[in-house]
Structure formats: C-alpha cells, structure tokens
Amino acid sequence: MELDIALILTQDGITSGAVYALLALALVLVFAVTRVIFIPQGEYVAYGALTMAMLQQGKVPATLWLLIVLGALAAGLDAWKALRGGSRAGLAASFGWCLGYPLALAALMYALPASQSVLVQSALTLAILVPLGPLVYRLAYQPVAEAPVLILLIVSVAIHVAMVGLGLLFFGAEGARTSAFSDAQFALGSLTVSGQQVWVVAVSAALIGGLWLFFERSLYGKALRATAINRNGARLMGFSPVFAGKLTFLLAAFIGVLSGILIAPLTTIYYDTGFLIGLKGFVAAIVGGLASYPIAAAGALLVGVLESFSSFWASAYKEVFVFTLIIPVLMWRSFTSHHVEEEE
Template sequence: MNAQIALILGQDGITNGAIYALLALSILLVFTVTRVLFIPQGEFVAFGALTMASLQAGKPVALVWLLLAFALAEVVCDLLAWRKRPARVRVWRIAAKAVYPLVLAGLLYRLPLAQLPMTVQALLTLLLVVPMGPQLYRLFYQPIAAASTLVLLIVSIAVHLALVGLGLLAFGAEGARTAPFSDAGLTLGPVNVNSQALWVVAVSALLIVVLYQFFERSMYGKALRAAAFNRLGARLMGISPVFAGRATFFLAALIGTVSGILIAPITTMYFDSGFMVSLKGFVGAIIGGLVSYPLAAAGAVLVGLIEAFSSFWASAYKEIVVFTLIIPVLLWRSLKSHHVEEEEE
C-alpha cells in the first residue's frame, strides 16, 4: 500500500463513516428519549434511496399506499383511544392524517416525475418517507411506552422484519442507484475527491452539529431527553412523552431518509440493504456507549475507516472485522463499570 491508495481508502472511509455517524446519532437520539433501540432505522435509508430512484425513473411510488395504510390505522387507533377516554378531539387533525397520503398520491401520479429537478425529487422523497417515523411510533411504540427495554427491543425486531417484507413488495428485489448531485470534483494532491463524497460529508457534519447543539444546549432538547428518564415527572412538568416520542421518531426518519438520498448515488441499494448500513451505525453508537453524541459520531467514522482499509487487506472478512469491534468495546465497558444488583420486583 502506498500513500495514494491510503488516501483513496481514507476518502471512502470518511464518506461511509459520515453516513454511519448520522445513523449512530439517530439511534442514540431515539434510545435516549424513548429507550427504544430503533432497529428499523435502516429501512428509512433503503426507502429513501429507492424512492429517489423510482422518482428519477418516472415510476409512481407504491410506498405511498403503505403511508396511506399506516395513516388509516393511526386514525382508527385515535378514534378507539377517544372512545375509551372521551376528551376534546381536533377532528381536523385526525382527518388530515388520512387526507395527506391521498394528496401526495395524486401528486405522484400526475407530476412528470422523471423531468422534475433533483431538489424537487428529494423533497417529494422526504414528504413520502419521513411521516412514517411518527406513524410507527403511534402504532407500535406509544401503546407500550412504559414497557421494559427488552419488550421494546422485541417490537423493534418485529417492525424491522415487517418493513423489510413491505419494502420488497413496494420496490421489488432489483437494486437501484440514483444520479449524483453533481459531476464536479476536487483534486487534492494525487487524489480526486468525488463531489458526492463532499456532499455526504458536508450534510452529515451540518446535521451532527445541529443535533448536538439542539440536545446539549437548548432547553427544549433537554426536555425531550428528560421524558426518557421519568415519563411521569416529565408529564407533571408539562412535557408530553407522546410528543417527545413522535418528535424523536420524526427526526430519526428524517436523518435516515436524508442518509438514503446521500448514499444512493454512491452504491446500489436494495430493499434490505438498510439493515447492514444501520448496523454499522449501531456499532458506532455502542462505541459511544449509547450516551455521548460526539463519541458516537467519532466511533462511526472509525467504523467507516476500518471498513475501508479492511476491504483492501482482507475484503472477504471486512464485515467480520467491523462487527468484531463490539467485543473489545463491550469488554472494556464491562470492566470499567460497577456491578449493580438488580432490584427484586
């Protein structure tokens, strides 16, 4: 390996690491607020990439009907909850949940999707995929918000498996790749830096800074985090745990969809590709101890670099090398932490 090859591998590692960092932060975000290990995070990456590819191919996106099905199920749940505990209900808000997917479907089937500017295609992708985040929380997590972490993990696994099957139904088994945002490049010595890599790093860095400032500096971000530690206390202080959960799932879906849009021009995405991508983000979050945003981001970039250099030295074992990182990290944290006896129920 010479210096030029090392620089090329470093570029690939930082580009991939930036995506892993976004996913690590979203996983950490959801966990700190709702105690949910959000395994379906990767599906938003795959859905975002494949939706963008479908729009560029001029194909109406079948995923809009899944959005409508979730919206109708959400309306039914709201009506049943109102029946059990009669209260003042904003009918327009319930109706909007069902009308929104229908309006979006009308746009998708009438607009010349392939001729639209890329920014409009990306906006339509966000409008289609991101609302599924709050919908998943309302349908599958909000009713069991007070359950143990193990139960929430089992539900996450079930939701992940269901979404993978629905993704196969909506997009098919064929892979897809989108057009790059720009064809320009940047020459740094002997290395030509791809413009898409610059987009990935720039957008990822911007989102990381915004998330860190929001949750570490703002009172509102701290209030959302407080809802995870004491739901009753947060409610007594005027913080709605339901709103906190929906808000964090919305942010997680937004981050996942943006990651899918960014990564789609770099690699071919399939309906089940998101799981491996999010799993590497999870390794980064584990390195950060599921408590620190900067450490999670740094750990995810480290994962990307190790993956890139492993693909050069031992390409057949690069996945094994990446996931083996969890073992020494968990061992070190286990030795460092103090053992606490579980309380008897």
C-alpha cells in the same frame, strides 16, 4: 501500503463514516428518549434510496401507499380511543395529519410532471417517508411504551422483518442507484474527490451541527433531553412522553431517509441493504454507550475507516473486522461500569 492508497481508503472511510455517524446519532437519540433499540433504522436508508430511484424512473413510489395505509390505521386508532374515552380533543388534528396529509401528497404526486430536479425528488422522498417515523411509533411503540426494554426490542425485530418484506414487495429484488447531486470532480494532490462525496460529508456535518443547536437552544430539544434524563420528571413538568416519542421517531426517520438519499448515488442499494448499514451505525452507537453523541460520531468514523481498510486487505472478511470491534468495547464497558437494575 503506499501513501496514495492509504489516503484513498481513508477518504472512502470518512465518506462512509459520515453516514454511519448520522445513523448512530439517530439510534442514540431514540434509545435515550424512548428506551427503544431501533433496529429498523437502516430500513429508512434503503426506503429513502429506492423511493428516490423510483421517482427518477418516473414512477409513483409504492411507499406512498404505505404512508396512506398507516395513516388510516393511526386515525382509526385515535378515533376508537376518542369514542371509548369520550374526549374528542385533537381528533380533527389527528385526521388532518394522518389522512389529509397523505391524500394531499398523493394528489400532488399525480399532478406533478414526471421529470423533476434532484432537489425536488429529494424533497418528495422526505415528504413521503419521514412521516412514517411517528406513525410507526403511534402504531407499534406507543401502546407498549412503558414495557420493559426486552419487549420493546422484540417489537423492533418484528418491525424490521415487516419492513424488509414490504421492501421486497415494493421495490423488488433488483438493486438501484440514483443520479448524483453533482458531477464535479476536485483534485486534492493525488486524491480525486467527487462532488457527491462532498455532498455526503457537508450535509452530514450540517445536520450534526443542526441537531446540536436543536438540543442546545430550542425548547423542544431541551424537553427531549429532559425526557432522556428522567421520563417521569419531564412528564411532571408538562412535557408529554407520547409527543417526545413521536418527535424522536420523526427525527430518526428524517436522518435515515436523508442518509439513503445521500449514499444512493455512491453504491447500489437493495431492499435489504439497510439492515447491514444500520448495524454498522449500531456498532458506532455502542462505542458511545448508547448515550454519548460525540463518542458515537467518533466511533462511526472509526467504523468507516476500519471497513475501508478491511475491504482492501481482506474484502471477504471486512464485515467480520467491523463487527468484531464491538467485542472489546462491550468488555471494557462491562469492566468499568456498574450494573443498575431497570426502573419499574
């Protein structure tokens, strides 16, 4: 293999690895705080890319109606709980966020002109899809938050199947790409780097740095870390596990949707593409033991580079090479770690 080809493949691998790193961080975060293996993480990537594509076509995304329906269901559950328990504290805030926000966003969508800048379209995509994270937690995971990990995994599989089916209903079977954030081209020796690739790597690095500052410096970040270490201890110190779950799913949804927006100009996204992308992020998270953020990020870069070189050597088997990586990692971890029974 010539050096120029190796550099091009490494460049593509780093671009893909940056996105896988974000997904791996989201998966590690969700599992550490809530014990949920969040299989639908990849669906947020597909929803983000395809919602952005619908906005660029001048259409109102169907995911807006999903937000309204889930918000109405969450508000109804909170109202029913308040009526049964007799306490109506926080009910007004719940109705404001679950119903008022989606309806106001729908009114804004219909009031805006059909054509907006790419940044405005990105902001609208995030505004529509990111709130789905806490709503999914409220409706699907909060009622079974104390259940065993296996039950939470089954719930994740059910949500994944439902989101894939809704994706087919909302977006159809046709794939879509979006306009690039930048059409610039940069020459680095024999390499040509596109402006969109720079956007992907730069935004991924900035988001990873922002998450590090959030967990190290902010009160909520430290509270999430405490919940990840000891849920009961965090509860005794006054930090609600319910709020921790909603905040964690909010961050996971933000990371997934932003990843979809970033990669949509580089590859065609279909309604079911997110599952495969999410699985590669999951492989990277497994490399980090679903606990270490730096190791998961390094594993994501390894997955991206391995996928890129596998595509060159044997494109039909590139997925096999990537997912086979998980076998030696699991074997090594099984030999070097001790089995600990799950806490009741």
